[in-house]
Each structure stands twice: as structure tokens, then as C-alpha cells.
Amino acid sequence: xxxxxxxxxxxxxLTQKGFKLTKQREATLMVLLENEKDHLSAEExxxxxxxxxxxxGLATVYRTLExxxxxxxxxxxxxGDGVARFDLREDHTHxxxxxxxxxxxxxxEIKEDWLLELEQRLEREFGFTVTDHRLDFxxxxxxxxxxxxxxxxxxxx
Amino acid sequence: xxxxxxxxxxxxxLTQKGFKLTKQREATLMVLLENEKDHLSAEExxxxxxxxxxxxGLATVYRTLExxxxxxxxxxxxxGDGVARFDLREDHTHxxxxxxxxxxxxxxEIKEDWLLELEQRLEREFGFTVTDHRLDFxxxxxxxxxxxxxxxxxxxx
DNA sequence: ATCGGTGCAAAGTGTTTGCACAGCG
DNA sequence: CGCTGTGCAAACACTTTGCACCGAT
Numbered sequence: 001x002x003x004x005x006x007x008x009x010x011x012x013x014l015t016q017k018g019f020k021l022t023k024q025r026e027a028t029l030m031v032l033l034e035n036e037k038d039h040l041s042a043e044e045x046x047x048x049x050x051x052x053x054x055x056x057g058l059a060t061v062y063r064t065l066e067x068x069x070x071x072x073x074x075x076x077x078x079x080g081d082g083v084a085r086f087d088l089r090e091d092h093t094h095x096x097x098x099x100x101x102x103x104x105x106x107x108x109e110i111k112e113d114w115l116l117e118l119e120q121r122l123e124r125e126f127g128f129t130v131t132d133h134r135l136d137f138x139x140x141x142x143x144x145x146x147x148x149x150x151x152x153x154x155x156x157x
Numbered sequence: 158x159x160x161x162x163x164x165x166x167x168x169x170x171l172t173q174k175g176f177k178l179t180k181q182r183e184a185t186l187m188v189l190l191e192n193e194k195d196h197l198s199a200e201e202x203x204x205x206x207x208x209x210x211x212x213x214g215l216a217t218v219y220r221t222l223e224x225x226x227x228x229x230x231x232x233x234x235x236x237g238d239g240v241a242r243f244d245l246r247e248d249h250t251h252x253x254x255x256x257x258x259x260x261x262x263x264x265x266e267i268k269e270d271w272l273l274e275l276e277q278r279l280e281r282e283f284g285f286t287v288t289d290h291r292l293d294f295x296x297x298x299x300x301x302x303x304x305x306x307x308x309x310x311x312x313x314x
Numbered sequence: 315a316t317c318g319g320t321g322c323a324a325a326g327t328g329t330t331t332g333c334a335c336a337g338c339g
Numbered sequence: 340c341g342c343t344g345t346g347c348a349a350a351c352a353c354t355t356t357g358c359a360c361c362g363a364t
Binding site: 220 | 318319
């Protein structure tokens with residue numbers, strides 16, 4: 001699916017709920033689509049959108065991200081560094097997990113979904129229907145690719 | 158293990174790293190131990206500690222919680238509501254997961270550890286050693302026990 | 315006397331809100 | 340007009356920090 005097609009699709013979702021795809025929202029979406037791999041903070045999104053639409057205000061970016069969260073277009077998450085981060089998810093598939101290196105803070109994504117079985121178990125055993133999940137591991141890579149990583153080749157404390 | 162024994166043990170951990178178990182820290186630990194089931198925010202811990210040691214300052218509670226986090230006595234976490242929450246973990250066993258009801262915000266804990274196998278796989282396939290993990294599911298209970306829950310018996314949107 | 319620990323208030327940081335205005339039906 | 344959306348600045352909420360003091364070694 002091209003970026004334009006994705007925007008079109010989101011536009012339909014917006015319209016359906018009575019919202020408009022303004023220039024600001026479009027610019028924000030562009031940035032999110034172009035940086036799908038990253039987990040941008042609101043501030044980072046703001047900086048990037050500024051390049052495309054310099055007059056945009058920070059509050060608008062916050063409001064847009066909030067709106068997109070509610071529409072489940074993006075997922076708001078939190079790695080514990082004090083800022084909310086946003087991840088665009090295609091088609092409600094948010095099936096990835098994170099490996100967070102506790103030494104350098106780098107985040108690697110695992111694309112597979114390892115939780116389907118568990119979610120079925122929750123439904124069966126707890127009567128709990130999962131709409132979203134989050135699986136993050138903190139630890140360290142035995143050889144961390146990040147040159148900044150303090151842990152690489154250091155003894156375990 | 159009694160509360161006193163637990164405090165003793167943590168005291169040893171502190172002393173070993175050159176920290177002291179002050180009255181304030183002890184009071185904070187008591188509160189955490191007495192509320193192991195909950196995920197208290199710093200503010201909540203503060204309020205509760207006030208009852209036991211009225212002169213304590215909020216900053217001290219923050220500093221204590223930070224310190225205990227570093228010692229892995231408590232785990233700092235984040236349910237996305239904008240406040241850090243703290244969970245005391247016995248013996249580095251923090252093996253519980255959360256079911257977060259998206260309608261009423263109630264949080265249920267699952268005590269089992271479902272991730273051991275996955276962690277072994279991370280070690281094997283990614284050379285990533287896990288020191289901590291987090292597994293939360295958002296969704297809804299088909300019959301939520303919480304009377305406040307808006308979802309109970311409502312159609313799925 | 316030293317040094318970690320503390321309380322208080324101030325500062326900091328990320329996020330939200332109030333308000334007047336712009337834009338499109 | 341009526342209504343959503345916007346930019347700006349102020350307000351907010353949570354957390355951290357600077358500093359003078361305290362208390363145990």
C-alpha cells in the first residue's frame with residue numbers, strides 16, 4: 001500500500017467519524033508513515049512536521065496524535081523514559097515486541113507475534129478479550145550493535 | 158517471609174552498596190510491603206507514608222523509590238496514565254502480567270510467568286539476555302467484576 | 315568533620331487547556 | 340452562521356534539583 005493510499009484510507013476513517021483531514025493532520029500522518037520504523041515522541045513528530053508545515057503548533061501535534069490514538073491509527077506507548085511514543089500500526093496489526101537494552105537504551109523490534117496462543121488462553125480461562133497487547137523485554141545484547149552501549153563485553157553486575 | 162525479615166534483607170542490600178536504612182526509607186518500605194498487591198504511584202506512596210512518618214517530604218519518597226528501583230527491590234512501571242507506578246518484587250521474581258480493562262481501567266494481575274520459554278528463545282536466537290520483562294494486555298472482560306465498567310454487556314464497537 | 319540523607323521550595327519537563335480566530339460547510 | 344480545527348500562551352501534573360541543615364559514623 002502506497003503512502004497516498006494509506007492516507008486515503010485514514011481519511012475515510014476520519015470522515016466517517018466526523019473529523020476532517022486538515023493539512024496539519026496530513027503532514028503529521030506523512031511524518032508518521034515515513035518513520036514507521038521508529039517510535040517517535042510527540043516532540044520528535046513536531047520537529048519533523050515543522051519541516052513540512054512550518055506553521056504547525058505543538059498543541060496541534062499533540063491533539064492529532066491523541067485523535068489518531070483513539071482511532072487506533074497509531075498506538076501510544078511508553079518505554080518508561082518519561083515521554084509518550086507513537087507507533088503507526090497498519091491494519092490494526094501491532095504485532096511486534098521490543099527488546100530494550102538497559103545499557104544504551106536502544107530498542108529493537110521483533111516482528112513476530114508470539115502471543116496469539118496466550119490471548120486465546122486469556123479468552124478461555126479469564127473471559128478476557130484482548131484488543132491490544134504489549135510485550136517488552138529489558139536486558140542486554142551479548143554483543144550490542146550500538147557503539148554507545150556500555151554493556152558490551154562488560155561483566156554482569 | 159515476614160515483613161520484618163523482608164526489611165532486614167533489603168537493609169542488607171542497602172548496606173552492601175553503602176546506603177543506609179533511614180526511618181524514612183523504612184516507612185516507605187513498610188508501605189510498599191503492605192500494599193504489595195497494588196501498583197502505587199509515587200503520590201499514593203507518599204500519602205500512605207505520611208500516616209506512618211508525617212514529616213517525610215515528597216522528594217524523599219521519589220528519591221527512595223528511585224533508589225529501590227536501581228536495587229531492583231521495586232519495579233517502576235507505567236500504565237500510560239502519566240504517572241509512574243511501583244511494584245515491590247520479591248526475590249527478583251516479578252513474574253506477573255496485567256490485564257487492563259479498557260473500559261473501566263481496572264487492572265488484574267496474572268501471577269504465572271508465561272514468558273520463560275520466550276526468554277530462552279531470545280537468548281538463543283538474538284543473544285539477548287533478559288533481566289526484566291513486561292507483558293500487558295488491554296481489552297475487556299466479558300463479565301467485568303467492576304461495577305463501574307461501562308463495557309459489561311455492551312456490544313463490541 | 316565528613317558524608318549521605320532530608321525537607322522545602324524552585325525549577326524542569328512533557329502534556330493539556332482556554333481562548334480568540336481561521337476556514338469550510 | 341455553526342462547527343471543527345488551529346496557534347499561542349498559560350496552566351497543569353508529575354518529577355527532579357539546589358541548597359541549607361541534620362544525624363550517624
